[in-house]
Amino acid sequence: MTRFVSVTVLVMLLAAGGVARAQDASTLPNGASIWFEHLEIIVDGKSEETELTSDERLRYFNLAHCNCAREDKGMETRFSYLIHASADPNLGRSVQLDFWAGSTTCTNDDQRNESENCRKLETLTDIDVSTFPSGTRKEFKLFDVINGKQHEDEPCLQTDGDVPIYAFANTQGNTTSDSYDFKTSQNVGSQYPEVVTTKVLDTKPPPLPTQISATSTDGGIRISWKPPETDNTDISYYQALCAKIDGTVAREQEQEAKYVTTASLCEVADSANDDPALQEAPLSNGGTPVTAPSRDLGTLGALDEKFICGHVNGGTSSSLTITGLENGTEYQLILLTVDLHGNYIGAYLSSGVTPVPAVDFWEDLHDRGSDVEGGFCLLAETYGDNSSLTGALRAFRDETLGGSSVGRRLTALYYATAAKLGGYVHGTIVLRAVAAIVLAPVVALALLWHWLTLPGLLVALAALWGWRRGRRSGWLRRLVHPRSATVGVGVAMLLLGRGHAHAGGYQPYWENTNIPSSEDEQLAPDDPSLVKWHAGIRVGPYLPGVDKQLKMTQGSFKQMFGGARPMPMLDVDRVLWTGFGQVAIGGSVGYMQWFAHQFAESSDPTQTPRLRSPGDTNTFRLIPLALTASYRFTYLDDEHGIPVVPYVRAGLAYDIWWLKTNGDSVCKDRSDDPMCERDPPHGGSIGATGSIGLSIRAERIDASTANSMRQSGIQHAGIYAELSLAKVDGFGSDKKLSVGDSTWFAGVDFEF
Numbered sequence: 001m002t003r004f005v006s007v008t009v010l011v012m013l014l015a016a017g018g019v020a021r022a023q024d025a026s027t028l029p030n031g032a033s034i035w036f037e038h039l040e041i042i043v044d045g046k047s048e049e050t051e052l053t054s055d056e057r058l059r060y061f062n063l064a065h066c067n068c069a070r071e072d073k074g075m076e077t078r079f080s081y082l083i084h085a086s087a088d089p090n091l092g093r094s095v096q097l098d099f100w101a102g103s104t105t106c107t108n109d110d111q112r113n114e115s116e117n118c119r120k121l122e123t124l125t126d127i128d129v130s131t132f133p134s135g136t137r138k139e140f141k142l143f144d145v146i147n148g149k150q151h152e153d154e155p156c157l158q159t160d161g162d163v164p165i166y167a168f169a170n171t172q173g174n175t176t177s178d179s180y181d182f183k184t185s186q187n188v189g190s191q192y193p194e195v196v197t198t199k200v201l202d203t204k205p206p207p208l209p210t211q212i213s214a215t216s217t218d219g220g221i222r223i224s225w226k227p228p229e230t231d232n233t234d235i236s237y238y239q240a241l242c243a244k245i246d247g248t249v250a251r252e253q254e255q256e257a258k259y260v261t262t263a264s265l266c267e268v269a270d271s272a273n274d275d276p277a278l279q280e281a282p283l284s285n286g287g288t289p290v291t292a293p294s295r296d297l298g299t300l301g302a303l304d305e306k307f308i309c310g311h312v313n314g315g316t317s318s319s320l321t322i323t324g325l326e327n328g329t330e331y332q333l334i335l336l337t338v339d340l341h342g343n344y345i346g347a348y349l350s351s352g353v354t355p356v357p358a359v360d361f362w363e364d365l366h367d368r369g370s371d372v373e374g375g376f377c378l379l380a381e382t383y384g385d386n387s388s389l390t391g392a393l394r395a396f397r398d399e400t401l402g403g404s405s406v407g408r409r410l411t412a413l414y415y416a417t418a419a420k421l422g423g424y425v426h427g428t429i430v431l432r433a434v435a436a437i438v439l440a441p442v443v444a445l446a447l448l449w450h451w452l453t454l455p456g457l458l459v460a461l462a463a464l465w466g467w468r469r470g471r472r473s474g475w476l477r478r479l480v481h482p483r484s485a486t487v488g489v490g491v492a493m494l495l496l497g498r499g500h501a502h503a504g505g506y507q508p509y510w511e512n513t514n515i516p517s518s519e520d521e522q523l524a525p526d527d528p529s530l531v532k533w534h535a536g537i538r539v540g541p542y543l544p545g546v547d548k549q550l551k552m553t554q555g556s557f558k559q560m561f562g563g564a565r566p567m568p569m570l571d572v573d574r575v576l577w578t579g580f581g582q583v584a585i586g587g588s589v590g591y592m593q594w595f596a597h598q599f600a601e602s603s604d605p606t607q608t609p610r611l612r613s614p615g616d617t618n619t620f621r622l623i624p625l626a627l628t629a630s631y632r633f634t635y636l637d638d639e640h641g642i643p644v645v646p647y648v649r650a651g652l653a654y655d656i657w658w659l660k661t662n663g664d665s666v667c668k669d670r671s672d673d674p675m676c677e678r679d680p681p682h683g684g685s686i687g688a689t690g691s692i693g694l695s696i697r698a699e700r701i702d703a704s705t706a707n708s709m710r711q712s713g714i715q716h717a718g719i720y721a722e723l724s725l726a727k728v729d730g731f732g733s734d735k736k737l738s739v740g741d742s743t744w745f746a747g748v749d750f751e752f
Contacts, residue, residue, distance in 0.1 A: 026184045028089050029171055034097065034131065036165070036186035038082040042075050052194050059260055059342040061142070061189045061201040066156035067262040067274040069143035074266030077142055081191065083167070084135035089128050093173040097124040097131075098180075099138065100166040102148040107166065109179040119149035127169060140165065145188055146203060155274060158204040160234070162187045198340075205276045205345040206234040206315075206337045212281035214333060214349055215615035217662060218358040218598070220323040222615035223335055223349075227316050235315030237338040240322055241307040242331045243300040245352055250309050250331055251324045257305035260342030264305075278334065281347035297348060300334065307334075321615075321662065330354045357601035358613035360661040361620060362681035364599060365546070365556040372549075372737045374680040393443065396450035528638045531715050531751045534573040534584060538747030540724070542567035542592055544622065544657075549729060549738035559610060561594035561620060568592075569745065573630055582632040593621045598661070618661035622739060624726070626653045626689050643697040643718070650690035653728045655739045658682030685728045685736045693722025695749055716751040 027033050040047040041060045050057040060076065069077035089095070102118035105111045112118050122138050130136040145165060147157050164187050168180035186192070189200025209225035216222075223240055237258040242250040257264075262274045278301065300307050310322040315337075325331060331353055336346040365372065401407030449457045541564035547555030573586030598618055603611035628651030636642040659681035667676035698718040699709055709717060723744050730736025 024181055024183050026182070028085070028091070028169075028182060030087065030090055032085050032087040032089050032132075034127070034167055034169075034182075034184050035084045035086060035192040036081040036167075037084050037135065037192050038137075039079065039189070039191040040081075040137075041079050042077075045075055047080065052190065052196070052200070053198065057189065058200065058202075058340050061203075062260055062341040063156055063158065063203040063205065063343050064260040064262045064265050064275070066142050066146050066203050067268060068266035069141055070147075070156055070274075071266070071268050073268050076265055078139050079142065079188075080137050080139040081165075081186070082135045082137050083124060083131055085127065085131040088132045091128045091171060091173070093128070094126045094175075095128055095169050095171055095173055096175045097127045097167055097169045099123065099140070100168060101140075101145045101163070102150075102166075107183055113178060116150035117148055119144060119152070121145070121165070140188075146201075156203055160199055160202045160204040162199070163201050164188070202339065202341040202343060204234075205343045206236075206339045207231045208279065208337055208345045208347060209318075209335075212335055212347055212349065214353045216353055216355045217321060217323075217613065217615035218601075219327055219355055220321055220325050220615070220662070221331060221333065221353050221355060222319060222321045223310065223333065224319040225335070227318055232315035234339050235337045236313065236340045238310075238312050238317055238320055239308055239336045239338060240310030240320060241300060241303060241334040241336070242309040242322060242325075243298075243307050245330045245332060247298045247300065249306055253306055253308050255308050255311040257303075257308060258311075258338045258342065259303065259336055259344035261303050261344075263302060276345045279345075279347045280350050281335070297332070297334075300332065301348070303334070303336070303346070323662070325355045327355045327357050356613065358598040358616035359601055359603070360598045360616070360618040360659070360681075361556055361560045361596075362618075362659050362661065363666055364560065364605075365550075366666050368550055368552075368556055368605070370550060370556075371734045372683075373735050374683045389443070392447060392450070396446050400450045400453075528578045528582075528634060531575050531578060531582065534571075534575060534582070534586070534632070534749065534751050536571040536720060536747055536749035537568065538571065538720070538722070538745035539566050539568050540743050540745035541565070542741050542743055544620075544737075544739040545729070545741055546738055549734075554608075557620075559605070560599070560618070561596045564741075564743070565592060565594060567622075567624075569624070569747075571749075573628075575751075578634075581634050583629075584632070585627075585629050588624070588626040588628065590624045591622070592624075593619055595619045616662060618659055620659050621657065623656040624653065624728070624739070625655065626726075627651050628689070632695070637697055637700075641700065643700040645695040645697065645720075646693070647695060647720075647722075648690070648692050649722075650688070653687050653689040653726055653740070654684055655687075655726075655728045656684045657737060657739055683737060685730050685739050687726065687728030687731060687740055689724070689726040689728070689740070691722045691724040691745075693720055693745075695720035714750055714752045718749060719747070720749050721746040 038049055039057075040049055041057060042048075043050070043056055048056075050060075060079070065076055068074045083097070099121040100106045100112070100118055101121055102115065105115045106118040121140055121144055124130050124136060124138065143156060144152070146159065146163055147154065151157055164185040166183065166185045169182040170177050170180050171182055187196070187200070190196045207228040207230065209227050211226040212223065213225070214221055214223045221242070228235070239255065239258055244250055262268055268274060278297075309324075310320045312320040333349040333353065334346050335349070336344045338344045359367070397411055401411050445457075448460065452460060543564035544557060546557035547553065550556070567590050569588055569590035571586060571588045573584035575582050575584045577583040596618065597612040597614060598616035600611040600613045628649050630647055630649035632645050632647040634645050636644055661681065666679050666681075667673060696718045697716045699716060709715070721744065725742050726740035728740035729738035
């Protein structure tokens with residue numbers, strides 16, 4: 001009997017132990033929790049707290065810092081937490097808190113000590129008195145946390161996942177036990193109560209792009225590559241480093257280093273072996289071989305930040321252009337991909353690249369003897385460049401519009417359009433006076449906006465509008481007149497009464513489709529006077545007459561950009577008279593661009609094809625505008641049902657053009673002085689335009705379609721074609737770029 005009782009007690013004790021082991025918890029017996037608070041890292045030699053997504057924190061928990069921690073070199077090798085309890089643990093005994101690092105097997109009491117993946121880091125001897133109320137700061141070595149026990153003699157592990165620090169305790173006070181009934185953890189780099197939306201610890205370098213190549217440009221080098229197909233979201237920056245062949249700095253540094261090397265943090269004997277090795281990226285277009293291997297590139301190979309010469313953001317970027325280099329000087333290059341944490345990987349280009357001069361369209365045009373000039377600012381030309389009014393308008397531009405992205409877009413739109421009209425008022429007092437009168441309302445509105453702010457301007461305009469309305473109609477006086485109140489009550493009663501009548505079966509005229517509601521609805525469905533607007537979309541080949549201006553068949557424009565390209569145009573006309581055909585006024589707008597590589601400076605203009613610079617491009621953009629009057633002979637269709645409409649259109653044209661290039665504009669005095677006043681490669685040209693054409697009203701083919709169109713408000717729809725002549729060269733001025741053309745267009749049009 002005694003033996004039976006002993007066995008029973010032993011079984012109960014073992015069961016109790018099993019229950020205790022099964023009841024692992026993240027809170028202490030009284031419900032208190034252990035928190036990892038107030039993370040501190042070393043910043044400029046001092047322990048500091050940082051924001052979760054700050055560069056200081058993200059670039060601390062990276063591969064370079066882990067490398068320094070592995071060798072215990074430098075100051076930035078450790079971090080610390082304030083270990084704090086949410087309430088007084090009140091355990092009544094000494095309870096030890098053990099900190100571990102490693103895999104999830106560390107949470108298993110049976111596997112922890114057996115596993116090579118678990119490493120004991122630090123210990124708090126008594127959490128009952130140490131963690132409450134002020135807490136205790138514990139310091140951890142970055143390498144120990146990342147590598148754990150199994151890899152303690154190896155280089156830093158490259159990981160971009162969560163790395164936890166575990167905190168375990170035996171709340172029964174048994175410090176020799178291998179089991180813990182309290183377990184919690186904190187991912188390294190974050191702290192309570194931060195909400196982590198991105199990884200904080202990352203020691204894994206981003207991927208390297210493929211097909212890296214480099215081409216020379218005028219005063220620079222263009223590096224291109226194919227972005228990685230996987231993990232390109234891990235790339236935050238591309239940075240280029242360049243040096244002359246003799247190892248000296250290529251140009252002044254403009255960007256800070258986004259990458260972090262081990263050597264920049266600490267003096268490790270063989271830090272080059274800890275950082276990712278530079279790979280070789282052979283140039284696809286040849287070049288002078290750089291015979292030195294990657295480890296013998298001197299300070300360039302050590303990635304000294306003074307060699308940074310190019311930068312671009314984003315993992316999907318595919319090129320960057322290095323500027324500010326010397327033509328005729330050879331350079332060696334390194335391209336790095338960098339993540340948010342400063343981890344990087346790089347490739348050195350096995351051949352040197354030498355920038356060579358190039359010639360863009362604007363330069364080539366003047367090299368051939370053209371006197372064409374760029375545009376001027378309309379406001380400055382009208383009111384005087386140094387006048388107080390112009391100064392106030394510039395303050396409006398810089399201080400009011402410049403403070404928002406919308407305002408900056410408005411400024412850019414002005415310089416791309418209206419500002420270019422300044423070329424026509426320049427030096428002409430009569431045109432300046434006309435422009436001053438026309439612009440006066442806009443200028444007044446801009447200055448009021450600047451002085452009153454936009455809300456104040458809107459309030460002022462609303463008040464002015466209300467005052468004028470009240471003055472015209474006398475509503476202020478009538479509103480308070482007794483008779484007005486009587487009329488108002490009567491109208492209200494009438495509206496209410498009308499609602500009841502409707503419910504009883506009365507149908508107002510505006511809901512009765514059988515009763516005409518306007519004069520138009522009493523006309524025949526195809527009456528010509530129903531047409532108020534005409535709109536068309538047309539496309540045709542277009543080639544600006546730049547070369548004709550130079551009396552050349554193969555001049556600067558055609559040789560640079562090639563032949564004609566399809567250009568879309570939109571026509572909108574307001575029909576003013578429909579007595580015998582249609583008389584209308586309206587406008588047209590289009591857009592076109594030509595793109596090409598620039599000519600090499602040494603190229604021969606008489607050579608076909610002419611030698612190009614593979615790294616230099618220029619783009620010519622054109623926005624043709626026109627104000628026109630037109631006559632459409634609709635009599636044949638209106639009276640006899642023959643769906644053919646001949647027409648003519650003529651008017652003034654104003655074409656805005658600009659050239660985008662990575663080169664400089666030419667000197668106004670056509671000299672070679674680098675300090676000369678520059679003539680910008682943009683402007684506007686005025687001229688005349690006219691066309692004859694034929695439109696076919698195609699809805700006559702299907703009567704049901706015509707009825708459906710008219711119910712939607714469209715009277716006619718069809719196709720049209722025309723011959724067009726645009727003489728847009730400043731009315732024969734050799735100072736204005738000739739951008740007109742003799743061509744044809746075809747498209748679809750609508751009358752409504």
